[in-house]
Amino acid sequence: MAKRLGSQTIILDKQPVILSGAGIVGKKEGDGPLSRYFDDVVDDEYAGEKTFEAAESRILRDTFIKALEKSGKSSTDINIILSGDLLNQCTAASYAFRDVDTPYLGLFGACSTMSESLAIASMLIDGGSVDYAVCAASSHFCSAERQFRYPLEFGSQRTPTSQWTVTGAGAVILGKEGQGPKITCITPGKIIDEGIKDSNNMGAAMSPAAYDTIRSHLIDTGRSVDDFDMILTGDLGSFGSTMLRDLLNRSNIDLKNKHKDCGMIIFDLEKQGVGCGGSGCGCSAVVLSTYILNLFMQGAIKRLLFIATGALLSPTRIQQGETIPGIAHAVLIEA
């Protein structure tokens, strides 16, 4: 049985294992610093499909198949798929998994989806409801631009705080037993809205949520920043990461050299023209499922707090003058 700790943290008993992970990305991500960790790089932005949306589904599905292959499990071993994406009505995930003969739970956490899926799947495995689960998330630069901003053909100029939606998908196979790093503790996040209205500054909208969840996790568990090898946020980018440090400093929490942000390590911010860094559900999903799992396999890290962050906006609500709520869920991964 899991145990609740403090106001919002859960200590898992059976400690589900990450059996494998896979990540497939687009060309720009393949040209970035993490290139050698990805399972495949898709040069064609349509991925052989007719639309960007279908391409995103295809990449997500192929990533799931790759992760399954690497886990040594068959699709009949998997009890449940937990997935989601940024598109309207989460269609990238729905269409990716419609031909898979496995029960499916659709999630919406915007760019926090990967940690939301890991959190829920871990709790389901811990409680005995599920033996093996797939956790996956995706995004696509072209489908996201069309959905949230302008048609690509319009060629609109980007603001300095904007981020670049990652084309890619990450998937992890989580199981009740096996070899791999374990998920030991969960801190699900609250929706935090500090009044940011600029939909080109997602980092600012999400960093208060990351702050709230990290702070709650430390308070609930009695741990300090020194207890982690890495504190990995999803896609705050450079602006949001600076905000997160500032907010934590005000609570006397110094991230020191422990903080990394998936949005800042997937691209070369100096050379690749991506504004403040990468974003999108696929960003943290693919970094965790490839580069980070590799660090665990190499023994380079042993305890990582993974906090994917999401901006829960829609173009409709922004056009109505609304502010942008953020959310962040923390998952503790240990060797």
Place this chain on the structure above:
Amino acid sequence: MAKRLGSQTIILDKQPVILSGAGIVGKKEGDGPLSRYFDDVVDDEYAGEKTFEAAESRILRDTFIKALEKSGKSSTDINIILSGDLLNQCTAASYAFRDVDTPYLGLFGACSTMSESLAIASMLIDGGSVDYAVCAASSHFCSAERQFRYPLEFGSQRTPTSQWTVTGAGAVILGKEGQGPKITCITPGKIIDEGIKDSNNMGAAMSPAAYDTIRSHLIDTGRSVDDFDMILTGDLGSFGSTMLRDLLNRSNIDLKNKHKDCGMIIFDLEKQGVGCGGSGCGCSAVVLSTYILNLFMQGAIKRLLFIATGALLSPTRIQQGETIPGIAHAVLIEA
């Protein structure tokens, strides 16, 4: 510990309790046959807000507060909120719960959201990760029309198989202990796509998923239709309900007089001009949280299989000529 049964069913051990439920609806629903069961009827389609989307969030939030009041619990007792809706990027739920100081898990299951939230929350409580949870879902006729079909001002004609999106929200407080009907068994559903392309015929798109989940539940548990007082689908409407019966008949499963559909009982199909019946996440959520819980309180039913059904489409994918995947999750509720 929960136990897995057959290919996709989970038998819960601790059997979470439905402590209370609440439902708030719009005027048309308030004029329907279930009128006296609702906690409130909002005559103003803006619910005092400036936009339909904000109105939906308001109704959802007020429903949550009402359910909480009726449960005798305080908001600090609640460990997690599980909610979702039909709008782009699920903003009705995100904005409804942004001021609530409780961790939040966003779901997307289209109109299957209420059973998805009950399924996940039950498993989390069963496993000890959560003591008390809120399960809630909403929809709004005006926000859904704008999102999925035409501007209301356009006054487009409706096809015979179309359904009427319910304005309303339902919320349930689920707990590890207390008085009320219990959730004893879960059958999460697969995504099923039988090639339906008509986005004005959601019943046809969803009924194969309802068929698949009901059939799996019966096979996994060894139960027959006679073992239930009611088999309650979400919003198949009259067309989808007929299809469901036909599909089950081909597998030699006769629903007899046990089947009800929330979309068919929330409105008077003869008099209210709602096509094949009600639809939307709010439809099954509000019927379950009010009328059905009342039947349990009266002792009129003792074992109900609740199967909310969702059509996982988006206008974008339909415009691209895609078919409509469906999903249905089953939750067994027992007195």
